[in-house]
Amino acid sequence: MDIRRLRLWESRNATVLSNDLIRVLLEDQGGMVLELSAITPQGGRLNAHLIPHYRGTGTSVFSDENAEYWKNSPYLYQKSGSYFSFPNYGPAYESDQGTQEQSGFTASSYWMVERYGTDPEFGGVWLMSMVRNRKAHWTVRKIDMLLPNQPVHYSALFITNNAQEDLIANTTWNNELGSPFLESGCVLNASADLWATGRDDQLIGASSRLVAEVQFDDWKKAPLKSGGTVDLTEVPPPIGKTDFISG
Known part of the structure; x- marks a missing residue:
């Protein structure tokens, strides 16, 4: 078991947690989980x-000479791996509570590391971090643990208004997997009882093959617009469609 702080580049810092099976790397910027890795039977990792090709490596998109490439979006500049979106998810928009940033304030902001260490009872390693929206008067604290x-x-989140x-808010945990995961034939599983x-029009530019605004309890039988059902537990080859469901 090990936990340590490290500098990625310039003022971009992160925390690495590891046990004998996996390693996790969490960046302070956006709370992005850059790495969830394991050693392969061949000895590699x-x-x-x-890790998107367009991910920025500078201090901030606003100080980057190519800021327009990211459309001055901190979210696109630091997006990677998995991350927590709050108080909204999806494109930026105007609301009664003010401007809501793309994929939420939490994915674009700096998470302050409050403390980290080793649990004396169970031997795990843990990290506690926090992000605060002073204008909207809410705070999110997160504990990450191996x-x-x-x-x-393991991650636990505590939101204080x-x-x-x-x-009024949405909470979303985003997982963006890289190759070879989510290739054709991969099997998906989840614990939800209702989908x-x-x-x-929920996703801009996306075209869904599923019937809109319906509920179903078996995601092996998701209803199709064309009639019949489709098994969403198996990743299909490229079909030019987006299947967006929540459960």
């Missing part, structure tokens, strides 16, 4: 998380 002999990255008004499709 395979990272399950996507336990001995378990190939699992310090405003006088109720907070739902969104509106046809």
